[in-house]
Amino acid sequence: MKIGNFSYPLPANEPVLSYAPGTKERDDLKKALKSLKGKKIDVPMYIGSEEIRTDDKIEIRPPHEKKFVLGTYNQGTAADVKKAINAALKAKEKWAALSWGNRANIFLKAADLIATKYRAEMCATTMLGQSKNAFQAEIDAACELIDFLRFNVHFLNEIYSQQPVSSAGIHNRMEYRPLEGFVLAVTPFNFTAIGGNLPTSAAMCGNVVVWKCANTQVFSAQMFMRILKEAGLPDGVVNLIFVDGPVLGDVCFNHPDFAGIHFTGSTGVFNTMWKHIGENTKIYKSYPRIVGETGGKDFVVAHKSADVDVLVTALCRGAFEYQGQKCSAASRAYIPSNIAAEVKKKLVAEIKTMKMGTVEDFSNFINAVIDEKSFDKIEEYIKQVKRDKEAKIIVGGKCDKSNGYFIEPTVIEVTNPKYVTMCNEIFGPVLTIYIYDENKFEETLKLVDTTSPYALTGSIIAQDRNAVELATQKLKNSAGNFYINDKPTGAVVGQQPFGGARGSGTNDKAGSIINLYRWLSARTIKETFIPATDYRYAFLKEK
Numbered sequence: 223m224k225i226g227n228f229s230y231p232l233p234a235n236e237p238v239l240s241y242a243p244g245t246k247e248r249d250d251l252k253k254a255l256k257s258l259k260g261k262k263i264d265v266p267m268y269i270g271s272e273e274i275r276t277d278d279k280i281e282i283r284p285p286h287e288k289k290f291v292l293g294t295y296n297q298g299t300a301a302d303v304k305k306a307i308n309a310a311l312k313a314k315e316k317w318a319a320l321s322w323g324n325r326a327n328i329f330l331k332a333a334d335l336i337a338t339k340y341r342a343e344m345c346a347t348t349m350l351g352q353s354k355n356a357f358q359a360e361i362d363a364a365c366e367l368i369d370f371l372r373f374n375v376h377f378l379n380e381i382y383s384q385q386p387v388s389s390a391g392i393h394n395r396m397e398y399r400p401l402e403g404f405v406l407a408v409t410p411f412n413f414t415a416i417g418g419n420l421p422t423s424a425a426m427c428g429n430v431v432v433w434k435c436a437n438t439q440v441f442s443a444q445m446f447m448r449i450l451k452e453a454g455l456p457d458g459v460v461n462l463i464f465v466d467g468p469v470l471g472d473v474c475f476n477h478p479d480f481a482g483i484h485f486t487g488s489t490g491v492f493n494t495m496w497k498h499i500g501e502n503t504k505i506y507k508s509y510p511r512i513v514g515e516t517g518g519k520d521f522v523v524a525h526k527s528a529d530v531d532v533l534v535t536a537l538c539r540g541a542f543e544y545q546g547q548k549c550s551a552a553s554r555a556y557i558p559s560n561i562a563a564e565v566k567k568k569l570v571a572e573i574k575t576m577k578m579g580t581v582e583d584f585s586n587f588i589n590a591v592i593d594e595k596s597f598d599k600i601e602e603y604i605k606q607v608k609r610d611k612e613a614k615i616i617v618g619g620k621c622d623k624s625n626g627y628f629i630e631p632t633v634i635e636v637t638n639p640k641y642v643t644m645c646n647e648i649f650g651p652v653l654t655i656y657i658y659d660e661n662k663f664e665e666t667l668k669l670v671d672t673t674s675p676y677a678l679t680g681s682i683i684a685q686d687r688n689a690v691e692l693a694t695q696k697l698k699n700s701a702g703n704f705y706i707n708d709k710p711t712g713a714v715v716g717q718q719p720f721g722g723a724r725g726s727g728t729n730d731k732a733g734s735i736i737n738l739y740r741w742l743s744a745r746t747i748k749e750t751f752i753p754a755t756d757y758r759y760a761f762l763k764e765k
């Protein structure tokens with residue numbers, strides 16, 4: 223029963239803790255890291271009310287310390303996917319009928335649990351499992367995840383209050399139903415917050431969800447799943463499973479109750495999913511919602527008026543934070559000839575000061591890349607540069623996987639602006655720069671726009687307002703998140719809604735009102751108070 227219009231005002235962003243020496247948060251985090259390393263947990267799949275363990279145990283190892291075993295997780299099969307769908311569908315009716323106030327407060331409670339009781343553990347699981355330093359873990363596993371939960375409650379409340387007009391003698395209203403069926407959330411390794419947001423944004427709207435996280439994000443995903451349970455999420459609303467991608471797709475995309483996919487990951491995988499779903503439209507009850515945020519080849523273009531220090535800092539942070547494993551990472555830069563020598567000198571000098579190593583040593587800015595497959599792929603690009611004439615490495619380039627998957631922050635300078643590392647997403651600590659004639663700014667903007675199939679993020683660095691204006695116009699379709707005098711990473715929920723078009727996805731802006739509409743199916747209801755009793759309109763009547 224609804225007995226009031228509850229209010230969920232716009233929240234403030236969760237403050238970012240500093241982890242500076244001597245702070246309590248630093249102490250708590252160090253303790254959590256130590257304690258997690260001593261535990262050796264065995265992570266089950268969470269299906270309905272059950273914790274499922276299998277004979278197929280997979281070890282979880284920190285990417286920066288590959289000989290250390292943090293624990294294991296239980297790999298499932300097609301039968302577990304089916305079980306998860308059934309558990310979701312069983313929970314559906316009751317969950318959809320739960321009042322909005324009670325639904326919303328589960329997610330707000332989860333946000334508060336992360337902000338307080340579990341902050342250190344959320345960050346520590348992310349640091350160890352995904353090789354993030356303390357700051358990168360804080361802005362992801364704590365702040366961004368908390369923001370997603372709190373802001374989405376506010377946005378959904380706004381949607382529910384958007385109602386059609388009514389005229390004399392009638393009342394119109396809009397019901398925002400969840401989708402008919404289950405939603406599949408498939409999430410990437412690089413952001414714990416994305417792992418948390420994709421299933422919960424759909425669940426918040428009254429949907430039931432099957433969630434498959436990347437196998438390299440299991441360590442932090444299980445932590446979030448346990449927090450959701452503690453916050454009161456009913457069994458079966460979100461079911462966390464660990465299975466191979468193709469096995470998952472085979473069961474889910476061939477199921478008549480498949481209602482939508484909330485995906486973040488690579489463009490190739492998303493394209494395969496889209497094709498599979500497209501071929502099956504006849505078997506579904508409704509057209510499934512397909513939402514995907516995918517790859518990027520994000521640019522920084524500097525104008526001849528650029529402040530060199532602003533540019534160098536944007537490149538250092540934008541390209542190398544979290545080892546460049548952000549879909550938003552700066553990975554191609556266009557530097558005007560008048561400042562090129564100074565930029566290169568300062569960039570190389572800054573990069574040489576970046577320390578690389580484990581996450582437990584807080585003086586390390588750079589940690590390891592996620593796994594061996596990724597390491598090998600990035601190393602292959604670096605080896606190719608060493609063979610090619612049109613590219614050279616100006617700093618970095620060393621790769622060493624003896625203890626962990628370490629790749630030095632690397633800058634490649636090219637003479638061909640369409641060289642392979644200017645076009646392909648590499649997903650590692652590799653930045654390619656191209657020096658252009660300072661008087662060919664407009665031509666360079668065209669180059670920026672046409673070099674890659676992606677359109678996720680990009681920056682213009684300039685002090686000249688006309689240059690900013692021109693870049694903003696000419697690069698209108700080149701990035702869904704465009705930055706002026708800043709790095710192209712670090713979007714904050716509620717402040718810079720995130721997502722791109724072209725090969726970068728459906729641009730449904732994670733953590734914004736736009737995204738939530740995709741998980742709702744509206745029903746319009748018109749009620750007429752004094753209904754007509756004669757089909758004849760007035761114009762048919764004779765005098």
Ligand SMILES: NC(=O)C1=CN([C@@H]2O[C@H](COP(=O)(O)OP(=O)(O)OC[C@H]3O[C@@H](n4cnc5c(N)ncnc54)[C@H](O)[C@@H]3O)[C@@H](O)[C@H]2O)C=CC1
Pocket residue numbers: 408409410411412413416434435436437466467468470471486487488489491492494515516517518548549550647649678721722726727
């Ligand atoms: N645009 C955005 O907001 C973001 C995009 N990304 C993109 O994600 C990629 C890196 O993340 P990864 O985890 O390596 O991506 P990925 O595409 O390899 O994996 C993403 C998820 O899809 C699953 N998967 C893989 N193959 C599958 C299949 N055939 N069927 C069903 N599921 C399958 C994986 O197990 C994982 O859970 C990069 O391309 C990056 O740009 C990452 C974060 C944000």
Ligand SMILES: N[C@@H](CCC(=O)O)C(=O)O
Pocket residue numbers: 412413416547548549550551710711712713714720
């Ligand atoms: N929200 C992130 C990007 C997400 C990602 O890289 O996966 C940022 O702006 O840095």
